[in-house]
Amino acid sequence: MASFQSLPGFREFYPDALARRNHLFRLWRQTARTFGFEEYDAPVLEPLDLYKAKSGDEIEGQLFNFTDKGGREVALRPEMTPTVCRLVGARASALKRPIKWFSVAEFYRYERAQKGRERAFFQFNADLFGEPGPEAETELIALLVQSLRAFGLTAQDFYVRLSDRNLWFYYLEALGFDDTQTRALLGAVDKFEKHGDDAFRPYAEAHGALAPERKAQVLAFLGVKDFATLEKTLAPLAGEKLAARLADWRQLLGHLGAMGLAEFVAVDLGVVRGLAYYTGFVFEAFDRKGELRAIAGGGRYDNLVEKLGGPALPAVGFAIGDVTMGLLLEQRGLMPAFVPAADVYAVIGGAAERTAAFADIHALRAAGWRVDYPLREMGFGKQFKAAAESGAKLALIYGGDELAKGVVKIRDLVVRTERDVPCGDVLATVRDVLAGA
RNA sequence: GCGGUCAUAGCUCAGUUGGUUAGAGCACAAGAUUGUGAAUCUUGGGGUCGCGGGUUCGAGUCCCGUUGGCCGCCCCA
Numbered sequence: 001m002a003s004f005q006s007l008p009g010f011r012e013f014y015p016d017a018l019a020r021r022n023h024l025f026r027l028w029r030q031t032a033r034t035f036g037f038e039e040y041d042a043p044v045l046e047p048l049d050l051y052k053a054k055s056g057d058e059i060e061g062q063l064f065n066f067t068d069k070g071g072r073e074v075a076l077r078p079e080m081t082p083t084v085c086r087l088v089g090a091r092a093s094a095l096k097r098p099i100k101w102f103s104v105a106e107f108y109r110y111e112r113a114q115k116g117r118e119r120a121f122f123q124f125n126a127d128l129f130g131e132p133g134p135e136a137e138t139e140l141i142a143l144l145v146q147s148l149r150a151f152g153l154t155a156q157d158f159y160v161r162l163s164d165r166n167l168w169f170y171y172l173e174a175l176g177f178d179d180t181q182t183r184a185l186l187g188a189v190d191k192f193e194k195h196g197d198d199a200f201r202p203y204a205e206a207h208g209a210l211a212p213e214r215k216a217q218v219l220a221f222l223g224v225k226d227f228a229t230l231e232k233t234l235a236p237l238a239g240e241k242l243a244a245r246l247a248d249w250r251q252l253l254g255h256l257g258a259m260g261l262a263e264f265v266a267v268d269l270g271v272v273r274g275l276a277y278y279t280g281f282v283f284e285a286f287d288r289k290g291e292l293r294a295i296a297g298g299g300r301y302d303n304l305v306e307k308l309g310g311p312a313l314p315a316v317g318f319a320i321g322d323v324t325m326g327l328l329l330e331q332r333g334l335m336p337a338f339v340p341a342a343d344v345y346a347v348i349g350g351a352a353e354r355t356a357a358f359a360d361i362h363a364l365r366a367a368g369w370r371v372d373y374p375l376r377e378m379g380f381g382k383q384f385k386a387a388a389e390s391g392a393k394l395a396l397i398y399g400g401d402e403l404a405k406g407v408v409k410i411r412d413l414v415v416r417t418e419r420d421v422p423c424g425d426v427l428a429t430v431r432d433v434l435a436g437a
Numbered sequence: 438g439c440g441g442u443c444a445u446a447g448c449u450c451a452g453u454u455g456g457u458u459a460g461a462g463c464a465c466a467a468g469a470u471u472g473u474g475a476a477u478c479u480u481g482g483g484g485u486c487g488c489g490g491g492u493u494c495g496a497g498u499c500c501c502g503u504u505g506g507c508c509g510c511c512c513c514a
Contacts, residue, residue, distance in 0.1 A: 005487085005505065055514060061438085062512070079514045111512070112438085275514060293513085319514085349472080380472040388474040399472065411473075418473090 009111075009119025019338035021122070024322055024329075025104050027150045028124040032102040035143045037126055040101050042083045044108075048073040053308060054082045054277065064108045064119075076108035080125040081301070081317060082308055088129050089310020098136070099129040116293040116324040127317035129305070134252040136316040137281045137300065141256060144285060144296055144318050145264045148325075152334045158295060161268035162252075162283045165299075166245055167234070168272060171221055174237040175214060181207050183276065189222050190274045224269040227253060252281070277301050283318070287328050295328060296320040341391030343434055345413075346373035347383040349399040357398040360408070360426045367427060369434065387413060394430060 006012055013021060029039065048065050065075035077083060080103055088099055103125045113119055126143055128136045141160060148158055165186070172182040184203045191199035200210060210218070224230045227249065234242055256265050273282045282299030286292070298318020305313040329335040344364055348357050357373065364371045372390050374383055380399075387395045397409035397418075407420040410429060421429045 008505070051514085059514080062514085081514070107514095109513080112510095113506090115508075117513075273514090274512090277514085297514085347473085379470060381470050381474085384473045385475070395473090397472080401472085413474080416474085 007119070009113035011118060011120065015340075016338060020326065020335055021322065023336060023338070024124075024151075024325060025122075028102075028104055028147055028320070031147045031150045032124075032126060032143065035100070035139065035146070037100040037102040037143070040084070040087065040103055041105060042077075042080075042087060042103075044077055044106070045074050046077050046083060048075045050082045050086070050308070051075055051078065054304065055275075062109050062111055064110050077105075078107055078109045080105060080107070080123065080319070081127075081304065084125065084127055084317075085305045085308045085310060085315070088127075088315075089305045089308060089313065092129075092305070092311050092313055095129075097130040100126075100139070101129075102126040116321075116327060118323055122322040123319040124322075125317065125319045127315060129313050129315045131316075132302065132314040134248045134255075134281070136314070137252050137283075138255045138259075140298060140316050140318055141252075141265065141283060142259055142261060144283070144298065144320070145261050147320060148285065148295070151329055153328070153332065155263040156288060157328070157332055158264070158285055158287050160265050160283050160285045161271045162265055162281065163267075163269050163271040164245070164249070164281050165272055165278055166280050167230075167242075167269070168221070170239075170242050170245065171234065171237065172218075174239075175217055185218060186272045187274070189218070189270065190272050192219075192222060193270055222270050225267060227267050230267060230269065273297060273299060277304050277307075279303060281316070285320070287331075291331075292327055293324050295324050339391060341370075342372045343369040343392060344371045344394045344396060344430060345383075345387035345390045345392035346371065347380065347387060347395050347397045347399075347411075348373060348377075349380075349403075350377060353398040353400060353403055356403055356423075357396070360396065360423075363427050364430060367431070369430065394433060396426065396430075 011017075032039070048060070048063070051059050051063060059078075060075075063075040063078055065073065068074050084101060084103070088095065088101070104122065105125070106120060106122050108120050111117065111119065124147065126140060126147075128139055141162070145160060168186060168189070169182060172185060177185065181203075184206055188199040188203050200215070204210065221233060224233060230249070231246060234246065253262075253265070253267075256262060271282060271284055272278075273284070278299040279302045280300035283297070284294045285296040286294055296318055298316070300314070300316045302314040303312075305311065305315060326335070346357050346361055348354050354377070361371050361373055372392070374386060378386070384395070393412065393414055395411040395413055397411060399409070402409050402420065403423075405420070406423055408423055408426050409418055410421050410426075410433070411418045412433070
């Protein structure tokens with residue numbers, strides 16, 4: 001047993017685990033690029049104030065933060081949003097619009113590890129800056145859906161719940177709630193799915209118990225699960241803002257439908273996301289069975305770039321975490337088994353043959369083929385076993401008999417045939433055989 | 438931060454009311470096998486039984502503490 005353990009919530013990636021992680025990264029990157037998003041990265045360590053400015057002082061309890069040797073208050077990044085807002089804000093006037101950026105990065109949160117939650121984890125973040133209309137949400141939600149479908153997940157496996165904090169504000173304003181009450185009520189809505197009526201207790205303590213008819217109206221809106229019901233519920237509250245907002249909804253749902261993504265998107269006003277900085281559409285991706293934590297979350301945050309010192313710049317973004325995503329893929333049998341496979345395995349007779357083999361081995365590797373051979377001298381039987389286990393398609397046999405004739409024996413390990421090839425032709429022959437296969 | 442539960446080999450686990458030198462399967466390695474394939478047989482390496490303390494003639498086993506894993510609460514950007 002090792003004397004030192006890794007820290008709680010920090011994972012070690014042995015080669016098979018890293019192969020699975022890289023599988024996520026590879027398809028995330030590939031998908032983002034097909035949507036025209038560009039990759040960026042930024043420091044892992046940031047000023048503590050960057051996160052306090054965005055989330056308030058209480059965030060400090062959830063951060064890996066410390067004072068560095070220069071007396072700076074710093075924190076390991078717990079998320080990418082403030083950082084990307086700073087990057088984009090600093091060059092906003094020089095960046096071509098729309099700004100479509102993504103990153104794959106590790107984050108750190110000082111929280112208790114649980115299923116689907118670690119203290120160090122990776123996220124795929126995608127953000128679109130500079131577009132105030134629902135065209136931005138269309139792009140982001142389409143990218144989110146495709147980033148999950150790319151792994152083989154279907155509409156039976158996951159869906160995106162779509163909601164709108166603006167509509168909640170309009171609705172509650174029309175019901176006569178002021179801004180403070182509205183924010184408290186959104187907190188209750190956020191918790192309602194999990195806590196039921198208890199979710200309203202903090203509101204009641206601050207503002208007095210809700211009148212039964214008011215509560216019924218809140219619960220009715222919270223329970224809206226399709227667009228027709230949404231329109232019907234809002235019909236009595238006609239107004240210009242509301243009409244324009246419903247037009248945004250129609251456009252967003254229509255465009256997602258045109259992309260063939262309707263079955264992945266569910267209207268659900270029960271989602272508001274706890275974060276106060278979201279300003280419009282919000283969305284979360286969940287597994288259909290409801291067994292796991294959220295797979296992804298995102299929404300519009302039109303005020304954040306300015307709040308963090310940049311120009312006013314509308315933005316929409318989302319993040320997918322690697323932990324829940326990995327669990328879902330394992331559950332659905334969609335995580336491939338990654339077995340490292342060589343292209344060529346060299347079977348080598350003895351010391352003299354070894355010297356002759358090295359020229360070919362190195363030349364093949366330099367040409368891009370993965371070539372393995374036994375590091376130490378070994379019986380032929382064992383070498384052929386190793387060749388088979390290496391996954392190689394071809395074995396190159398450097399035996400005394402062959403070299404005496406000036407040839408190398410090439411064995412096809414799949415169909416089990418052999419032929420002699422002149423020593424000088426090995427590279428060309430291997431290339432022909434492997435390229436043809 | 439709070440509560441529950443668990444911890445024996447790389448992995449999955451067994452280990453009797455406390456009793457000699459802690460076991461199995463898988464995995465890994467060597468041999469059978471100095472020229473042909475995932476088999477088989479034989480053999481081997483690998484453990485301060487998470488860590489620390491206590492009770493006892495004697496602790497993997499009982500008690501206390503601690504660390505870590507898992508589950509739930511808080512939180513979840």
